[in-house]
Amino acid sequence: MSKDLTSSTASTARPSSAEHLLGWLALQGVNVDIASAHRLMKTMVRLAPAAPAQASEQ
């Protein structure tokens, strides 16, 4: 079992589509359906690093 998931996946960029994400997870042995992949893509958008304007929120 990997206890170092982040380095083992070692992705440096957000997947560009749900289909891309589906394949990427499958390479890790994590299988999800396309509906779940679409939901995960929304989460990725929400968690993406902030644009400069948002980063300066005070």
Add this chain to the structure above:
Amino acid sequence: MSDLTLPPTLTALRLQCANGEMTPPQALALQAEALDHDAQWHAMTERLPLEPAGDPTRPLAGVGLAHKDIFTIGDRRPRCGASFTPAGQPTASPVVQALDHAGSSTLAMLGLAEFAGGVTGENPNLPLPCNPCDSQAAVGGSSSGSAVAVAAGLCYGSLGTDTAGSVRIPAATCGVLGLLPTRELLSRTGCFPLSPNLDTVGLLTRSAMDAAQLLANSLPPDVAQTVLPKLVRTDTAALKTDGERLHESLALPRSLRLSLALDHPDARFTPTAKHAQALTDFAHSWPVAAPVRQIRISRQSELARCASILLHVDAATTHYDALRATDDSLGDIPRGVALPGAAIPAPWYAQCLSQRATLLQAFCDSHLTDSDIILTPVLPHGVPDWDEVLTHSAGFKPSSLLGLFSWTAWVNYLGLPAVVFPIARDERGRPICVQAIGRPHTEALLLAFAYEYEVAHHGHCGFVPSPAALSSAPLPSKFHHIALP
């Protein structure tokens, strides 16, 4: 012995034992009896054998406790609310060991969201917990059994864990005190992890003084001396001769400065007018050294985002095998927490870790230089109905679920201490709670703040209404109110 009744707080129980009004074995027997009433609350996962009361001179002699079923107790490994007993965690929790060494007895293990991965008590492997304040009201999670047990009078105090609000949210839904200590103050050893970067062992109690005494006896002596210097000497002998001064050990400095934050960057989670007014009235009721400062939390969205990323990735790491498995060993809710972690790019995670110290310093510079305590809502729209937050309910509202941790998760990212406690009731009688946040290692100040309010409004009876005043079925009957000297 049948004429004896349990007082409303652990502190009062200790005084009764110190004064010879009750022996520790009698006290433990009554507390064990109180647990018989769990059938209506669904707080407990397992009853532990009642051990003989030990040395009666120890500080917590005669005090029974029950803890979230996520701690290893002796040889017993935690079930974590799962459908099986997970592997790992062979080492006993040193926090529980410290409490045992101080004379307390662990009487039961308590329910939780599966693998502590939810913000309510929803768990397909356990009965739905019943909120003693209102049976229609949701019970927050993940330390749901702890909050219910303390609110229902099944036990005086409970250890929980708080990763994104898992002590504070259930405490707020059930109207008890929840303490999130400074991150790493209490050892996480022997505690099944969710997110080691955020997990914090915390306490749920009926009274701020009770929390202070449990905290003082949970820590190594040298640390306790630093964090709660005036409480570490309150052993049984000291109580017997000096009990009337106990409340002075949590004296609040007169130079207190407060800030109040009500605006949330996501407008959905700005408190309702009723809740905002309750918090404003509360803030302005204090005789503080300077006017209450109205603030917005700097970079709150960024702090919450970092907390989410650490939570998801750490949960994915913790449950990596289960995510890859084709069986259903991991339920839908913890799986939903862990799965995004398998997709989050590594640099995002690394950045969240690397900038944490900088963001903490900036936060303290911005908000905790001119103020000693920041006040915020806990549940911006109050305690929701179960129907709104049960994920398979027809009335499920995702925003109600998200609102539960909208004011709590970012505090874990910064690692700051916080205490939540009830300050009012809404039109349905459900508690309205405040969250008080302080600088690292200011647990004594936060508990003194809660205690001053508690004593002013409830005397020495704790925050929790007497069982007869609870809106749901009035049990147990073994608790009654007494006044401390």
